[in-house]
Amino acid sequence: MPEKRKLGRGVAIVGAGMSKFGMFADKDSKDLFAEAFKELLSSVDKGFDPERIEAMWIGNFSNDFFVHQSHWGPIISDLLGMAPIASTRTEGACAASTLAFRDGVMSIASGLYDVVLVGGVEEMSKCTTVEVTEGLALATSPYEGAAAFTFPGVFGALATAYFDKYGASREALMNVTIKSHNNAPLNPKAQFNQTIAEIMQAKIKRAEEKGRPVPSWSDEKDALRDSRFNPPVAWPMCLYDCCPISDGASCMLLVAEDMAGEFTDKPVYLAGMGQGSGRGLHAAPSLTSFEANKQAAAEAYGMSGLEPKDIQFSEVHDCFSIAELIHTEDLGFFGPGEAFEAVADGATKLDGPMPINTSGGLKCKGHPVGATGVSQLIEVWKQLRGDAGKRQIPGRDLHVGGAQNLGGTGGTCTFTILERR
Amino acid sequence: MPEKRKLGRGVAIVGAGMSKFGMFADKDSKDLFAEAFKELLSSVDKGFDPERIEAMWIGNFSNDFFVHQSHWGPIISDLLGMAPIASTRTEGACAASTLAFRDGVMSIASGLYDVVLVGGVEEMSKCTTVEVTEGLALATSPYEGAAAFTFPGVFGALATAYFDKYGASREALMNVTIKSHNNAPLNPKAQFNQTIAEIMQAKIKRAEEKGRPVPSWSDEKDALRDSRFNPPVAWPMCLYDCCPISDGASCMLLVAEDMAGEFTDKPVYLAGMGQGSGRGLHAAPSLTSFEANKQAAAEAYGMSGLEPKDIQFSEVHDCFSIAELIHTEDLGFFGPGEAFEAVADGATKLDGPMPINTSGGLKCKGHPVGATGVSQLIEVWKQLRGDAGKRQIPGRDLHVGGAQNLGGTGGTCTFTILERR
Numbered sequence: 001m002p003e004k005r006k007l008g009r010g011v012a013i014v015g016a017g018m019s020k021f022g023m024f025a026d027k028d029s030k031d032l033f034a035e036a037f038k039e040l041l042s043s044v045d046k047g048f049d050p051e052r053i054e055a056m057w058i059g060n061f062s063n064d065f066f067v068h069q070s071h072w073g074p075i076i077s078d079l080l081g082m083a084p085i086a087s088t089r090t091e092g093a094c095a096a097s098t099l100a101f102r103d104g105v106m107s108i109a110s111g112l113y114d115v116v117l118v119g120g121v122e123e124m125s126k127c128t129t130v131e132v133t134e135g136l137a138l139a140t141s142p143y144e145g146a147a148a149f150t151f152p153g154v155f156g157a158l159a160t161a162y163f164d165k166y167g168a169s170r171e172a173l174m175n176v177t178i179k180s181h182n183n184a185p186l187n188p189k190a191q192f193n194q195t196i197a198e199i200m201q202a203k204i205k206r207a208e209e210k211g212r213p214v215p216s217w218s219d220e221k222d223a224l225r226d227s228r229f230n231p232p233v234a235w236p237m238c239l240y241d242c243c244p245i246s247d248g249a250s251c252m253l254l255v256a257e258d259m260a261g262e263f264t265d266k267p268v269y270l271a272g273m274g275q276g277s278g279r280g281l282h283a284a285p286s287l288t289s290f291e292a293n294k295q296a297a298a299e300a301y302g303m304s305g306l307e308p309k310d311i312q313f314s315e316v317h318d319c320f321s322i323a324e325l326i327h328t329e330d331l332g333f334f335g336p337g338e339a340f341e342a343v344a345d346g347a348t349k350l351d352g353p354m355p356i357n358t359s360g361g362l363k364c365k366g367h368p369v370g371a372t373g374v375s376q377l378i379e380v381w382k383q384l385r386g387d388a389g390k391r392q393i394p395g396r397d398l399h400v401g402g403a404q405n406l407g408g409t410g411g412t413c414t415f416t417i418l419e420r421r
Numbered sequence: 422m423p424e425k426r427k428l429g430r431g432v433a434i435v436g437a438g439m440s441k442f443g444m445f446a447d448k449d450s451k452d453l454f455a456e457a458f459k460e461l462l463s464s465v466d467k468g469f470d471p472e473r474i475e476a477m478w479i480g481n482f483s484n485d486f487f488v489h490q491s492h493w494g495p496i497i498s499d500l501l502g503m504a505p506i507a508s509t510r511t512e513g514a515c516a517a518s519t520l521a522f523r524d525g526v527m528s529i530a531s532g533l534y535d536v537v538l539v540g541g542v543e544e545m546s547k548c549t550t551v552e553v554t555e556g557l558a559l560a561t562s563p564y565e566g567a568a569a570f571t572f573p574g575v576f577g578a579l580a581t582a583y584f585d586k587y588g589a590s591r592e593a594l595m596n597v598t599i600k601s602h603n604n605a606p607l608n609p610k611a612q613f614n615q616t617i618a619e620i621m622q623a624k625i626k627r628a629e630e631k632g633r634p635v636p637s638w639s640d641e642k643d644a645l646r647d648s649r650f651n652p653p654v655a656w657p658m659c660l661y662d663c664c665p666i667s668d669g670a671s672c673m674l675l676v677a678e679d680m681a682g683e684f685t686d687k688p689v690y691l692a693g694m695g696q697g698s699g700r701g702l703h704a705a706p707s708l709t710s711f712e713a714n715k716q717a718a719a720e721a722y723g724m725s726g727l728e729p730k731d732i733q734f735s736e737v738h739d740c741f742s743i744a745e746l747i748h749t750e751d752l753g754f755f756g757p758g759e760a761f762e763a764v765a766d767g768a769t770k771l772d773g774p775m776p777i778n779t780s781g782g783l784k785c786k787g788h789p790v791g792a793t794g795v796s797q798l799i800e801v802w803k804q805l806r807g808d809a810g811k812r813q814i815p816g817r818d819l820h821v822g823g824a825q826n827l828g829g830t831g832g833t834c835t836f837t838i839l840e841r842r
Contacts, residue, residue, distance in 0.1 A: 008429045008532035030563075055696075064485040069566065070559035071514040074698035074713075074832035078562075084716035086696035087833075088520045091510040093492040099509045103524050109531035111429035138491035141499075142451075145490065275476075275507035277495035292495070295505035411495035412508075 005274075005303050007109035010257030012267040013418065015044040016378045021248035021366030022191045023125035029063060029072070030079050032249035032368075033121050037080055040117075040251050045264040048253075054113040055086040057104045059097025059120030060370035065135040067123050076121070091370075093139035093407030094319065096120055097250065098275075098373030098414040104254050105270055114259060119251030122370035132245050136369070139408040141280025152234035152242060154281065154409045155320035159236050161287035162322060165337065170236050172340035173321040174224045177240045179349055180318065180357055184364030186350075186391035191246055191366030196220040203229065241321040243361075248368030250375040268381045271306060271400065271419040274299025278410035288337075290410035293330035300415040306400060308332030311417065313355040313383060313393055314402035315376035318362050327404050328356060331415060351394050358383060358391050376403040377416060384420045426695075426724050428530040431678030433688040434839065436465040437799045442669035442787030443612045444546035450484060450493070451500050453670035453789075454542050458501055461538075461672050466685040469674075475534040476507040478525045480518025480541030481791035482828075486556040488544050497542070512791075514560035514828030515740065517541055518671065519696075519794030519835040525675050526691055535680060540672030543791035553666050557790070560829040562701025573655035573663060575702060575830045576741035580657050582708035583743060586758065591657050593761035595645045597742040598661045600770055601778055605785030607771075607812035612667055612787030617641040624650065662742040664782075669789035671796040689802045692727060692821065692840040695720025699831035709758075711831035714751035721836040727821060729753030732838065734776040734804060734814055735823035736797035739783050748825050749777060752836060772815050779804060779812050797824040798837060805841045 017039025019032040027035075041050065056077060064070040073087035090099040097120025104118035124132050137150045144154060162168055177196065184190045185198075194202070200215075200223045207214045217223040224230045230238045253263070260267035276295025278284065285291060301307060308331060316331070318324035325339040333354055334342045342348065348356035359365045359379040362372060380401040382388040398420065405414045438460025440453040448456075462471065477498060485491040494508035511520040518541025525539035545553050558571045565575060583589055598617065605611045606619075615623070621636075621644045628635045638644040645651045651659045674684070681688035697716025699705065706712060722728060729752060737752070739745035746760040754775055755763045763769065769777035780786045780800040783793060801822040803809045819841065826835045 005533050008530075062485045062491050064483045064559055065491075068559060069563055070483050070486075070512065071561075071829050071832050073513055074700070074829065075563065077698040078700045078704070082698075083700045084697040084712045086716075087698040088524070088696070089512040091491065091512055092494055103509070103527070106524070106527045106531040106533060109429075109533065110527040111530065112426050112527060138485055138489060140492075142490055142496065275509070276505040277498040277503075277508040279495070279499045279504045283499070291505045295507075408492050408495065411492050 005299055009109045009111065011105045011108050011254050011270045012257050012260035013252055013381050014255050014260055014263035014267055015040045015253035016251065016381055017043055018189055018250040018375050018378055019248050020189050021246050021368055023245065024247050027247065029067065029121045029123040029249065030075065032247060033076055033079060033119065036119065036249040036251045040253060044253065045266060046262065048263055050080065052115045053082060053085065053117050054115055055107060056117040057088050057090055057100035059090050059100040059373060061091060061093055061096050061122055062135055062138055063123055065138060066127055072121065092412035094317065094369040095373055095405040095407035095412040095414055096370040098405040098416065101252065101374055101377060102273055102275060102414070105273065108254060108256050114256045116254050117251055118254060118374060119249065120370040120374050121249040122368035123247050124245050124368060125247050129245065139411065141409065141411060143280050143282045144409060151319070152237050155322055156234035156237045158287055158326065159322035162325065165288050166340065168340045171221065172325065172343065173236065173241050174221050175343045176318065176321040176324050177224065177363060178220050179343065180361040180363045183350055183358055183391055184360035187360050187365060190360045190364050191244055192364045196223065237320055243319050243363050243367040246366035246368040248366060248371045250371040250378055252374055252377060266385050268384050268418050268420055272300040272304025272417040273414070275414045277412060280411065281409055284410065288326060289330050290326065290413055292410050292413035293327060296413045296415040297331050300417050304417045306417060310400055311402045312396065312398055312400050313358060314404060315357055315359060315379050316404040317406035318357060319367060319406065321363065323406065324356065324361065331402065331404060350391060355393050358388065358393060373405040373414070376405060377418065380418045384418060426720055430530045430532065432526045432529050432675050432691045433678050433681035434673055434802050435676050435681055435684035435688055436461045436674035437672065437802055438464055439610055439671040439796050439799055440669050441610050442667050442789055444666065445668050448668065450488065450542045450544040450670065451496065453668060454497055454500060454540065457540065457670040457672045461674060465674065466687060467683065469684055471501065473536045474503060474506065474538045475536055476528060477538040478509050478511055478521035480511050480521040480794060482512060482514055482517050482543055483556055483559055484544055486559060487548055493542065513833035515738065515790040516794055516826040516828035516833040516835055517791040519826040519837065522673065522795055522798060523694055523696060523835070526694065529675055529677050535677045537675050538672055539675060539795060540670065541791040541795050542670040543789035544668050545666050545789060546668050550666065560832065562830065562832060564701050564703045565830060572740065573658050576743055577655035577658045579708055579747065580743035583746065586709055587761065589761045592642065593746065593764065594657065594662050594742040595642050596764045597739065597745050598645065598784060599641050600764065601739065601782040601784045604771055604779055604812055605781035608781050608786060611781045611785050612665055613785045617644065658741055664740050664784050664788040667787035667789040669787060669792045671792040671799055673795055673798060687806050689805050689839050689841055693721040693725025693838040696835045698833060701832065702830055705831065709747060710751050711747065711834055713831050713834035714748060717834045717836040718752050721838050725838045727838060731821055732823045733817065733819055733821050734779060735825060736778055736780060736800050737825040738827035739778060740788060740827065742784065744827065745777065745782065752823065752825060771812060776814050779809065779814060794826040794835070797826060798839065801839045805839060
């Protein structure tokens with residue numbers, strides 16, 4: 001009964017910050033969270049005393065595995081000088097920090113708190129690539145893990161199913177990647193900041209300088225078809241279909257709706273939120289849709305009273321390029337099997353009718369898994385406030401944006417709708 | 422401002438279940454949670470359709486480490502046939518499932534849901550003792566871990582500080598252990614089910630049968646002083662001061678207060694709850710008290726309008742015997758430095774004025790860390806309903822009980838007060 005899910009008290013977002021995302025040998029999780037929190041402090045338009053924060057929820061997937069440290073709630077409250085206030089870690093694989101956001105929202109809606117901090121952090125680059133792949137596989141369903149399915153393999157299988165069902169090809173994935181890379185240079189926090197065309201030019205220039213054979217790519221897709229430029233990872237997933245290994249942190253300041261004016265004249269409000277859980281691929285009703293997405297979307301639309309056509313732009317969880325296509329169909333932005341043609345037509349570009357992943361997405365912004373969910377919400381918050389800088393969606397009066405976050409192979413999906421009134 | 426923390430909507434507990442706690446080579450986390458949930462189903466007095474459950478929160482410390490599987494939210498929702506409803510994992514070291522309970526409470530109080538499942542699970546015994554010690558140490562503060570402090574060492578240091586400050590000795594710890602072991606045989610779910618006297622008799626009988634030298638212990642304390650019976654682990658913590666390695670699961674059914682009558686005529690209500698975070702021993706203001714306990718207690722008493730004298734009995738987190746003394750002082754049941762004499766006087770026995778850990782406590786019931794918090798609340802729920810069987814507190818009309826849960830070295834503390842009206 002999604003339509004009955006209403007909060008007893010509204011919630012506003014009045015501040016946010018994130019670290020730069022990337023691979024940082026000289027920064028640990030505490031450094032990264034401090035960087036994010038410092039930006040949050042300066043983001044609150046009317047200023048605020050951090051002592052007003054009453055509790056916090058911190059998303060983290062598995063720093064247990066990556067850096068052999070768990071129990072991040074109190075570590076972060078200590079870091080920020082906020083002990084002894086309550087601090088809870090949430091985990092839902094790569095959706096960990098959206099779950100922190102949701103619990104923070106509920107805590108305010110319940111009347112327990114008025115001002116809470118939510119965020120997330122992950123520190124992955126101290127591990128080797130093989131170790132990271134092993135660590136991330138802790139989030140697959142137990143059946144997938146037992147079958148030696150790691151994430152590139154799982155999403156490769158989904159892409160194969162999508163291609164077979166809808167007549168798409170790798171061209172569909174390339175269009176997603178090229179679009180995301182076009183947004184990335186506009187986001188100073190992004191891990192990668194070159195377009196595919198710029199990467200091509202750089203490789204050509206380097207070959208010329210080194211006196212090696214110079215590639216003769218005719219265009220971006222020609223380069224992406226070249227296995228020297230874009231080697232296979234798990235067919236049909238190639239290197240440029242896969243998000244990178246990242247370190248990073250993100251956080252947001254949530255307050256009761258009726259208090260928002262104390263912090264800013266440009267608050268952004270929660271309009272709707274939903275969360276679903278999935279059963280793993282062995283039992284999934286479809287390989288081209290996530291049932292947890294459908295649950296999350298139904299709840300978020302039900303709570304907000306909005307429909308897919310009301311969402312003006314969205315971040316979605318493009319851990320792999322195929323995932324972006326699936327999510328935008330599950331959320332109803334495009335019909336089943338129609339997303340790949342919409343992307344080809346430019347619908348999801350920054351100046352298209354339905355901009356997707358203006359941040360550059362996980363592919364380019366980076367994916368420090370515990371920090372990703374809140375970082376998606378930050379992008380929506382910035383766009384709605386008109387604070388997105390060079391990547392501000394042009395020529396549109398933005399009122400409603402979405403953020404979809406995925407954990408595992410659809411084990412956890414969330415959809416959150418923010419609005420400016 | 423603890424006194425202002427009030428929920429917008431009351432919450433009742435109308436069902437609960439737990440697996441047997443122990444070391445089970447032939448059961449995994451899913452088997453254990455299924456066992457707990459099956460008991461919950463039969464515990465709802467008027468019966469109920471599990472389809473009414475709208476969301477769940479699952480506490481788990483680090484099955485990431487222990488069995489190389491994370492993302493337990495959707496695994497449990499799938500197990501119970503409840504996908505695609507939302508399922509979130511919480512983590513706060515050994516307080517993980519009380520955090521699940523708290524988030525579940527807030528979700529109902531917020532108006533988002535009416536019926537939620539909360540619980541926890543941990544599967545530790547597939548690891549060696551050394552591996553478990555390493556895994557648990559992920560929950561120490563990063564400073565303690567870096568100093569090679571594992572939990573027995575940390576609590577040994579706290580005991581030394583307590584002895585020094587208050588003039589106590591190992592006798593104080595023995596009294597806690599003997600009391601807990603006296604309760605354990607009365608709890609069919611407990612990992613250990615013998616009193617210290619019974620263990621002594623069994624060892625004497627075995628020595629006689631094997632023709633070995635027969636110990637001549639004069640009483641229980643004489644045995645506990647014997648390092649062959651009770652070898653040192655981290656002085657002054659000896660074997661019988663330390664809780665065991667355990668597997669287990671626990672769960673509870675929470676509903677909006679005004680709906681409780683649909684499920685039972687004997688509901689138990691949440692009266693107050695609090696949570697605090699601590700800074701690790703290097704920065705702790707005291708080694709004989711946890712500041713996070715003080716925060717949690719102030720919030721729980723503030724919300725409930727109750728005082729320490731109103732709490733008729735309590736479960737507290739006796740991961741080590743010294744912890745039981747510290748907690749009962751932090752919660753105000755006894756004055757600072759007075760708990761050890763109160764225990765010596767029998768105050769905390771099952772038939773004493775302030776029964777503590779009627780379940781046998783972590784020491785005897787076992788401590789599958791992610792399941793412990795909710796299992797403590799289950800003990801309070803059973804006692805308040807008069808359903809505690811042989812360990813029902815005798816001759817008292819019980820209305821108010823408490824449960825205190827600890828994570829790490831005071832990194833996370835919670836205190837929860839339940840009541841029967």
